[in-house]
Amino acid sequence: MPAKLSVNLNAVAMLRNRRDLPWPSVTGLGQIALRAGASGLTVHPRPDQRHIRFSDLAPIRSLIDGEFPEAEFNMEGFPEENFLRLVEEHRPEQVTLVPDDPRQATSDHGWDFRASEALLRTIVARLKGLGLRVSLFADGEPDREALAIARDVGADRIELYTGPYGGCHDDPAEAARLAGRLGETADIAFGLGLGVNAGHDLTVANLPMLAARIPRLAEVSIGHGLTADALEYGMAETVRRFCRACGQDV
């Protein structure tokens, strides 16, 4: 089955936040994306609310519950207490834990599973107690021992950090090499019984090679490149283009 597309709304929220006005509408564009065939919506509410605001979460939850009961809400963030309370309140179908420092401009690395094992064990147990799927942001390094820790702390999936792969848009040879590394990492994760998601700087151009190398990829979450294309083609057409790049027949 081709990878599902979860549309990350952070970039739409950032545009909205330029003014004290409610447009572009984060929930409205999420609705257009789901109507066009996206399988879910992703948000990464950072502590300073510079993109998604905490007040965006309830309307997104209601949108999915009301019109798209098959769709999934994916909340990403560092597992500090405020984020965990937001998760408890809004009950996303999936929580993706990322090791971000609040001062980071954007996510730029996966977990150090060895150093964070105790923290992750506690947090994953708490989230699994709520019945939520848990995914852990992981570097595309085929490190079996580290990935075994991700499995052993109770995660359901990893999300491969594809930033370096996305950054090679003008270097096809390096992109192919990194797709191979991501694929090796995914193969180890599958062998350990983990599911595999991917995200960061994915585009219509670089998705097909990744999807071909990882045919069992469960989900991609995409915001920056997708929002850029939505400015050019509109959100609905952009979602269809990204779904096709995942290998979906839309």
Ligand SMILES: CC(=O)[C@@H](O)[C@H](O)COP(=O)(O)O
């Ligand atoms: C975990 C990940 O890769 C995404 O959440 C990405 O960091 C988007 O976040 P921003 O839109 O805040 O940069």
Ligand SMILES: NCC(=O)COP(=O)(O)O
């Ligand atoms: N998990 C990655 C994500 O949600 C979106 O990242 P990007 O496409 O904005 O780089």
